[in-house]
Amino acid sequence: MDNSPHPPLSGRTVVVTGGTRGVGAGIARAFVEAGADVVTCARRLPERPVEGTEFVPVDLRDPDAVRAFFDRLPRVDVLVNNAGGAPYRRLDQAGAEWHARVVELNLVTPLTASLAAYEHLRRTRGSVVMIGSVSGARPSPGTAAYGAAKAGLENLARSMAVEWAPHVRVNTLVVGMVRTELAHLHYGDEEGIAAVSRVVPLGRLAQPSDVGAAAVFLASGAAAYISGASLLVHGGGERPAFLDAATANKET
Template sequence: MDLGGRTVVVTGGTRGVGAGIARAFARAGADVVVCARRPPEVPVEGVGFASVDLRDPPAVRDFFDALPRVDVLVNNAGGSPYLPLAESDAERHARVIELNLIAPLTASLAAHRHLRRAKGAVVMIGSVSGTRPSPGTAAYGAAKAGLENLARSMAVEWAPDVRVNTLVVGMVRTERSHLHYGDEDAVAAVARTVPLGRLAEPYDVGEAAVFLASDAAAYISGASLLVHGGGERPAFLDAATANKES
């Protein structure tokens, strides 16, 4: 899929999934800019960087106003520490929602005039946490559920000029996987719970994002594309005894 001549902005694209998305668009020939508060520890080859606090609406507007064009916006910035609801205050949970839901809305609004002029596309990076219970990251899951709904509404309001879709991403192997799953043995055990037998790589998410932004997806808007390796095996199947060989 050739995206030569198009300008792509990836929020939070300095490491992990975001860096994989940026690399995928660069391979497709796009001019890519990633924006985050801090520069990448390892620069992504062929990708520009801009320092932007996505929770600062005036700064976000200034960033997009300074760009000559934007054809694709990938709202990737987000995340959450392990934070059980009753072990923190409402203000801290609100900051998680701000980063994962309000910041994508802020960036999308700031980029809207560019995207409308370019007949462009928005790709939201959602999560399976927004489609199922998310104990330990409940505010994050709620924000991702809201993000998916926001994308569907944007797809209707901004049609036919701008397409808006969501990637619903499952577990991904990144340089920070050990913080979520533990050592390599634990990561391997978690990977065995995925029907395809492995965690996603940032490359997998990047290629899916390129597809949704490309002309190959020209009639796809308001959709949610699952990138989760087949999902999660229902726990009851392993607990049930009926129909098992003795």
């Protein structure tokens, strides 16, 4: 916990959508440590709510429910649009309707929440932090609709930053691979995670706390002149494949 006399977000109310596990839980913890009053929301009651947060069940795909949720809050200073994700499925293994639901969750839902929170944010001169993905800027086989939605989310944030200035700042965290409690579903066992970590220049996957720290920065006064920006939180990206190919060629 932050033991300083005045934590950077003391007295601020922060809403983290999907802030009950994984990256979302890491973000919620970071804001609690920064002194904020944190409200998390998701469809299902979490098994272990993040300590120091208030949880409210909300179906983020239901615009009326989302509006009612924000209307009940006395104030909102920061909205973190974290809810999202998609299971692995190649394009030809599902119909367009299935892929459209992925786009809805990862693009339309953050727009719905942002619009519902706008009046709060305008009054408090607050900010929105979109949780984007490196999948939005590169091919995303197996999660193509997710990648397309994240590309759209980043563009939405830039437009929103212009339309809502100067009252509301809007930025995006472009997140790379993160080691969460579900990392094994994506990367395998410890050996698999270690192998994947080696392609990241910093030599490891992100921790949820890494994403949380970046979100707190963008929401804080330290980022008061940052809006419409995309902050890469990916450990340097990925080692270019041609380097390994060139090295292999020299060894043969």
